[in-house]
Amino acid sequence: MLKRTFVAGVAALGLAVTFASGAFAAGHDFKIVYIGKNTGNPYFDSITGGFKDACAKIGCQFEFVAPATAEATSQIPLIDAQVQKGVNVIAIAPNSPDAMNQALDAARAKGIMVLAVNGDLVGNESHRDANILPVDFTKTGPNQVELMGSLIGYKGQIAILSATTEAPDQNTWIAAMKKTLESDPKYKDMKLVATVYGDDQPEKSTTEMEGLLSNYPDLVGVIAPTTVGVAAAAQVVQQRGIADKVHVTGLGLPSEMRDFVKDGTVKAFQLWSPYNEGWLAAYFADGVINGTIKNEVGAKFDVPTLGSITIGDKNVMNTQAELTTFDAKNIDDFSF
């Protein structure tokens, strides 16, 4: 695991810091809660893991809570409850960009730091202190096109296997992919022939993938910017044994894609690390509480394993500049 290589160093460093600044140790013993979108969502386990590990290092107390449904108001009682409990930091993956304004304002009025993690209060940024996103999402589309191009020698017919027709992130990425393909002469020989939707269901994604293969016999590549889609597409290619003809890539979870990468079905795919979002959020909160980080646009600070982080426009931070590319060489370093 990537972080593990740093653990020894960080632990030693942490020990030294604790020793040196023993007087300030109380400042690190703050309470931080992460309010997820809903329970039963494995993606959040990874973010929670980052929070937990960071808090174990820092010395803060971490707790994860989430409502049963991702309905707009479902997180409000949880925010109220955490305020009542007296936490110091509320990190939240917001289910609504605006329904929680009042609840979050009440929390901030009591001196609680509010961080949006893995999603933002778009248009209501003044109701939170800062926002942590895995990666600058405007780069997702171009990154994916470049990866596809490198796999197929920048030539041939490609298709996109997406999630649902209405998913805003998917549509932003697809639009960016189309724009990249059209505007950059590097990709002039790559032709996008179809965009299909598997609704993030394994069966439907499989059916759509098989449809693509029979409708476009000259297809050389499929981009599936969704974890369900890319796994389903890889499964189809594996079963048909056509990995040398059709290249599958997209956004996938290393844990789900490991076998496909090992047997050569998938050469490479991309994603960010949800783990790092929790890790960064905890370190950021600790820094702001203890005065080592100034929460203002343009400020820079160092986070163990992540390196230098810059607070961008509207107090948004990214854990990484570009998507991480996973291939046979590095996939065993990641466990999420």
Add this chain to the structure above:
Amino acid sequence: MTTEPMTSPSEPITPSVTDAAPARPLWQVILIRPVMMTVVLLILEPIVASIFWPQSIDLQYILSTFTLTAPLALMALVLTLVIISGEIDLSPASSMALTACVFAAVLQAGLPFPLAVVVCIGLGFVLGLFNAFLVVYLRLPSLIATIGTLTFYRGLAQVLAGDASIKFPEWYQGLNLVTVLGIPVPDLIVTLAAILLALLLSATIFGRQIYQTGTNEIAAQHAGIRTRLIKTALFVTLGVVSALAGMMFTSQLGTVRYDLGLGGELQMVLMAMLGGTYIFGGRGSILGTFLAAWLLSIMTNAMNTASWLPATQFCLLGVLLIVSIIITNFIYSRTQR
């Protein structure tokens, strides 16, 4: 009612089969009724919570968090009347979402506020009337008919508002922050509505007719009670109240999305059942539902401050519901009203 002691088995007189059951002692009449279970729980809950999660037992917290339950509680009070009349309505949470979305949309389109209120309440009236049309005039089972409108109304709300939220003007926001004697206005509205509805149910002819309609509709009709009119009135009232609840809720949120109060119908039924309302009609009380709403709110918030995940919370609420239904049925089967 007499308070004679029950005949003991040792007495030589054997009552004949046709004899009426002995009257219950007065203390039983007063104490053994489903609403007492809610009262006991409501007393017990803060004691338990104060031992395990002392932070959750704070009057200010209890009052301010009830504002989130208030819209559902308001509708649950009227729903109690519908259930007593022998029907059920599962659509109010959806009507609330639809009327609130329309309310926000017409306000945003520049309609003057009073006119927007009329549109909103008028729509609530129409939605309630449509339920009544299906149940009372087409004689469809209310459970099925209102599951239909539950889906239909929320679908309409999503068609109208899309997936995005509609904002309300700044001045309209924050009704829950306005307090009278330290009590948030939504809490007061629910309390006031409970008092009015309790009076209506227990002290007016109309109220008694609701009970009779639910106990035995045919008999009530033979007695000259216009049961269909009563049911229509109740469905329409619930529609109007769902519009009012939506106006109250959106003032607190400052925004509305089609999923407002999603799944709220189950909480409302839970309030009514926990308050001792008999699902087959004819029995129940406003006091029970009112207390159950507070019980649910206090319990949920205590579990939230304890950071219990939803699955655990649902288990406890489910057990509570099952136990409450068993007790309610047991008491009603053993007693006369």
